[in-house]
Amino acid sequence: MLLLLAGSLWVAWIHSELLKGRSFWTVKIPQDCSWGWRKLLKLRADARSLLSFEVGDGKNIFLWHDCWHPNGTLYQKYGHRIVYDAASSLNAKVSSILQNKEWCWRPARSEDLVDIQSKLSLVQIKDSDKAIWLLNSSGKFNCADTWQHLRGKQAEVQWWKLIWFNKAIPRHGFIGWLTMKNRLATKDRLIQWGICVDPVCLFCRHMLEDRDHLFFKCPFTKRIWDHIMALCLVSDAIDDWNMLVAWGTQHLQGKSFRTSLCKVAWWAAVYHIWLQRNLEFTVGRLKLRSR
Helix, strand or coil: CHHHHCCCCCHHHHHHHCCCCCCCCCCCCCCCHHHHHHHHCCCCHHHHHCCEEEEECCCCCCCCCCEEEEEEEEHHHHHHHHHHHHCCCCCCCCHHHHCCCEEEECCCHHHHHHHHHHHHHHCECCCCCEEECCCCCCCCHHHHHHHHHHCCCCCCCCCHHHCCCCCCCHHHHHHHHHHHHCCCCCCHHHHHHCCCCCCCCCCCCCCEHHHHHHHCHHHHHCCCCCCCHHHHHCCCCCCCCHHHHHHHHHHHHCCHHHHHHHEEEEEEHHHHHHHHHHHHHHHHHHHHHHH
16 A cells, blocks of 8 residues: 555555655645646545554554544644654654554653643554555445545436446437536537527527427427337327436336337437537538638
8 A cells, every 4th residue: 555655566666756755645746747646646635534544563654644643633633833842753653652562752742742642542553554444344445435435425316227227328328418417518508608609400490409409399300209219119209308308217117128229219319419410510610611
């Protein structure tokens, strides 16, 4: 692990060439570092509260910057004054106050140090230094648990199974997801963003282009949609987007062949209509420029 100088040649190189005896939590982000190292350093604020340390010999744990004490990270809680009061250094290790598994801190020179030293009996000395990932009972880092903790959690939408299912085509699903969220760059949204465009639908040349018109109120796309639904044995295809989503959520459940076929056809239609719309939009701009 990066914080305990163990695990790989890469970790050893990081400590030798980039950290150079300094704490991972305090080293500044260099201007000329790699993309990966920069990203790791930017994620420190999120990761710091998720780690604690078990003390062994203390040689790999920073006294002031790692969370090994019951009071938490000492430098964050007490500030730089505590380092001065302890006659210590900013990059001191826990091993500097631990000998033969016994605490040997100098007499306290401040009330903060008295508080810190009074709780040392609560720290259990183990066989070796160990980093503990706090999100699971094993204490080991897990991507799934970490993602669930970091991501913004919202109420589960009812329509997610319409898009994400085992026979879904990824690029169709992505455009379908944007459509569900009404995040496609339709002309009504472009106008809201302050972009000057002709608001009329590129297919029918009559109505304002927005998501609900494009899928499937537009006479051109409605003909395509009706034909596709007829092939899926749906006789009365719904052309109102919100009603269509409600219908799909209610009726397109399970893993039957017909259910999967309808969902695949639905998002294929959305994907290719959007693709054709973008081609028309781009060609129209190119013709306008050529004039």
